[in-house]
Amino acid sequence: MTLNPHPQVGIQANGSTSYIFGARTSDGGNELWIAGPGMSQPRLIKDLNPGFSSSDPGDFFTLADGRVAFTAEDEGYTRKLWVTDGTEAGTRKVLDDPNIGDVSIDNYIGVNGKLLFTQSQYGRGTELWMSDGTAAGTQLLRDIYPGFMSSNIRDFTDIGNGKVLFRANNGGAGDELWVTDGTQAGTRLLRDINPGPSGIEFDIERIAADGKVYFTAWATEDSEDYEAAYGQWVTDGTPEGTVKISSTGGWRDLYAVGTEQKAWVFMEFSYVDGRGHQMGLYVTDGTNVTPLLAPPDNGFGSPGALQQLFELGNGKVIFSTSGSALWVTDGTKEGTKLLGEDVLIGQWGDEFLSLGNGKALFLNANLDYPSNTGVADFWVTDGTVEGTVRIADFSSGNPIAFPDKVTVMQDGSVVFSAGTADGGPIRVWVSDLTPGSLKAVDGITAWGGTDIHPILLAGNGETEIPGPDEPEVPGPVDPDNPGTSHDWAAELPLFDKAFYRAIYADIAQAGVDPVQHFLQFGWKEGRDPNSHFDTSFYMNQNPDVLAAGVNAFQHYLSAGAAEGRAASFAFDGKAYLAANADVANTGMDALTHYLMHGAAEGRDAFQAMPHATGPQHILVDASFYFGTNRDVAREGFDPTQHFMAYGWQEGRDANAFFDTDYYLSTYADVKNAGINPLEHYLQFGAAEGRDPSVRFDSSQYLALNQDVSAAGVNPLAHYLHHGITEGRDIFSV
Known part of the structure; x- marks a missing residue:
């Protein structure tokens, strides 16, 4: 059976989100650009490093107010933190301080609508910072290794429950596993896995649906006790929930399978019949490990070592074998099936990308014999025979290099950057995943590894990107000039669906209902329902609500507002009503009035004064x-x-x-x-x-x-x- 080159269904484009990215023209450097749906009407937003020099913008992240933060080099060739609302006037540095050094590109992640990153500062090493995209809201989160030394923070991993794991050195415990929820109180050493000054290395393999993280740990070379750390570990982001499962080896390519995604398949070496080490496929529920596809005969007619595993995100895992066959498994023997033969994925390395929506993009080699040279066609698969189709035959004008990453746009189509076989420049490519749909976007020459990121413009999100001679469309809400663009949920008062999608890119990309996600998971993860209600602030300021284990926002709506409790540090309802007697006389809730009317009318949002929530030390003011x-x-x-x-x-x-x-x-x-x-x-x-x-x-x-x-x-x-x-x-x- 060969692969099916024809699709069953196409994808209809109906998106309205715009996209920002780094691109260059023949007479300029790599700068900040924006394009509309389908990468239409691309144009330069701003030349951040004027002339032929490049600012190389990248590492984009959507902030709580809808703007996008990113890193780029300025005229002094220092990589700084910037923010944009999609317009030239709304694109600027967050901190223009000569004492602030480079933002680390490799240590840059979002948590709870804010930006977590590492940055150097005069008099202090490179440490952990947090930003909401404003100068006032950009501060050192924690100096893990005090003084001039750097804590060597790296390996940020979002574990999906409002927490981020990372590795850091506090000067005493060595490189160990740390956790943060984006607050100072929640940034701490998770567990000293290798006690003493020696640290660990670790490799996170799986973030499970139940919030647990499976990782392999091993001691650094200078450790006196290698066995203390080595093995398979699991953590839920708490010290007591960080435990070793086994000391026999490490996880390799641990991927979720099954409808509930509570079991995982992984590859491990086996030594069989004197034939050397070969890869076997195994399944585990986090406790027991059983073979699913073991060497030397996998039981499905294709002996030989496994070559690659790739997760589709729908409970299925794709893998290939040295017998040039493509397989799919759901973690069961009956669900392990052949998708196609004569598949030479392994000839091109790890040229397989999960799109995160149950589909994956891959290259299928087309080799010339006997020279064993050739090219590869672009394919897409959803883990079914009929859904495994070729979207582009190789030609000199099509991409030759497989992209490092692919952006899935709002309409389900994909965009990426790659070079061509004829030695031409790196281009931006777009496809709706149907045969013949892969095409280059005219007028843009990408600079390698282009990061293409969605940005939700102000208004209804359906306004086209203006041409070079047209006025700019206002971007997302700027904290210095607040706007009134909302998408209020009918079933939950003051829940802003547009806000929720804009600041939580994972929700927007997954296409789940924002209200249902917030009610089931979001409030527990500390996510915010609108621009002026801070779930974490409300829970910290109201221990009775925290102890009751109820949804903070629903408590505010049903009782908290009437009791005079502050919605966030940025909004004091009592102060708002005191300053606006006409609002107080209507009996309307202060936050409701401000979000529905007050912001557009230019009324002030008063900052709350937080209060102590427990007994105070005699010397603490x-x-x-x-x-x-x-x-x-x-x-x-x-x-x-x-x-x-x-x-x-x-x-x-x-x-x-x-x-x-x-x-x-x-x-x-x-x-x-x-x-x-x-x-x-x-x-x-x-x-x-x-x-x-x-x-x-x-x-x-x-x-x-x-x-x-x-x-x-x-x-x-x-x-x-x-x-x-x-x-x-x-x-x-």
């Missing part, structure tokens, strides 16, 4: 801590809990008169002991005559206030709670 740590305030973390868990290690100050860096640098014994300086000062430091900062002399305060000294009260605690209001004096050290 909650108002001071929120005021000097805007990131903590934005997330609504409790000041004492944050300072005790993370703040003092990050050099933050608990009050206006306690300087953490001063205390640790002045008293080396405290620093070397690695203990909380605030606790040390309260329990021992003041009694030993130590000072909390240059602004407050502990001994002098006690000497001038004998009643405080006689009572045995900590001098700074007394001053903060009584001395200030009583007008008592303090002296500098």
Whole structure:
């Protein structure tokens, strides 16, 4: 049986999303471009590095406000973080600070509508940063290795539940596995898998539907105990949920199969009958491992080692064998079937790309004999015989190089960049996955590895991209100039479907219903239903809601708004009603009025003042801590809990008169002991005559206030709670 070169059905184009990407012309460098549906009407947005020099834009990520963040080189050839709304005026650097160095291209990922990346800064190494696309909202998330050293952050992996795994070195545990949810409190060492200063290497093979992550770990070369880490591991993103399954070997190409996608197939080497190591196909449910297709005879008429496995995303896995055959499996023997023979995929390496929608693109080699040279045709498969079709015969004008990545557009068609056999330039190609549909986009010369990314323009999303002589279409909402483009859900008040799709690209690409996703999964993952309700802030500020385990947004709609609870750090409903008596008189909810009318009318959205949510340490000033740590305030973390868990290690100050860096640098014994300086000062430091900062002399305060000294009260605690209001004096050290 040979492969079927004809499709059963075509794909109708009905998309309206535009796309941004890097491209070049004959008289310019690789710069930022935009095109409409089907890559129509391409045009330059902005020349970021004017002249023939290139800015090489890439690493695109859609932000919570609908704009797209990306990296590009400026005139000084420093790779910076930029943001665009699809217009020239709305394209600018996020931080134009000479003390900020390169953004790391390899460490760049999105989490909960914000951007997580690594960036260097003068006086500090390359560390973990977070950005919402504004200068004020771009801050260091956590200095994992304090000082001038870098924590060597890499291997970011989104595990699909609002958390990201990565590898980092804090200077004590070596390279280990860390986790973050995009907050300071949620950024921590997951588990010291290889205890001591030596670290680990790891390879994540599978992110399961139940949120568990399967990975292989092994110790670094300088480790004294290799066996401590080596083996197959699973984690759910919590320390207690990170456990070793087996020490016998590592996962290889672990892919989900079956309708519930709770079993996985993988390849592993086997030594059979003195014939050397061969690949076998096995299936596991995360505990037991059973052979499905074992060498030397796989039981289906095609002996020999497996060559490649590829996941379709619909519970099926494609694989090829050295017998030039293409197979599909759903993890069962009866569901393991031959798709086609005379398939020479292996001749071209890993030239097979999953499109993430149940289909995959691949090259089928067409070799000349006896020279064994030749070319390859483009094919697509959905794991069925009838759905495995050729979309383009090889010719000198078609692509010769297989793309590194493919973008699936809103209408189901694909776009990628690749070179041609005749030595021509790298072009941008588009296909609706039907025979003969592969074509190059005129007027664009791509620069290798072009990253093509969707952007939702303001309005109804159906406006065509303007030509070079036409006025620009306004882009997504700019925080400095908020707009009013929404797609409100009829079944859930104030749920903005357009907003949800724009900031969560995985939801848009999967084509799932935004409301249903939010109600079933999104609120648990900390996703936000509109631009001014922050799920994480609301849960952090309302421990009763968190403890009840209810949907934060639904609680706000049913009770929270009426009780005066703030929707987010960016919106205080009580302040909005106080400033707008006409709105208050109508009895309308403040957030409803602002989103439906107030923003368009130019009314101000008042910033909320977060409150402490638990008992405060006697030396922690909650108002001071929120005021000097805007990131903590934005997330609504409790000041004492944050300072005790993370703040003092990050050099933050608990009050206006306690300087953490001063205390640790002045008293080396405290620093070397690695203990909380605030606790040390309260329990021992003041009694030993130590000072909390240059602004407050502990001994002098006690000497001038004998009643405080006689009572045995900590001098700074007394001053903060009584001395200030009583007008008592303090002296500098």
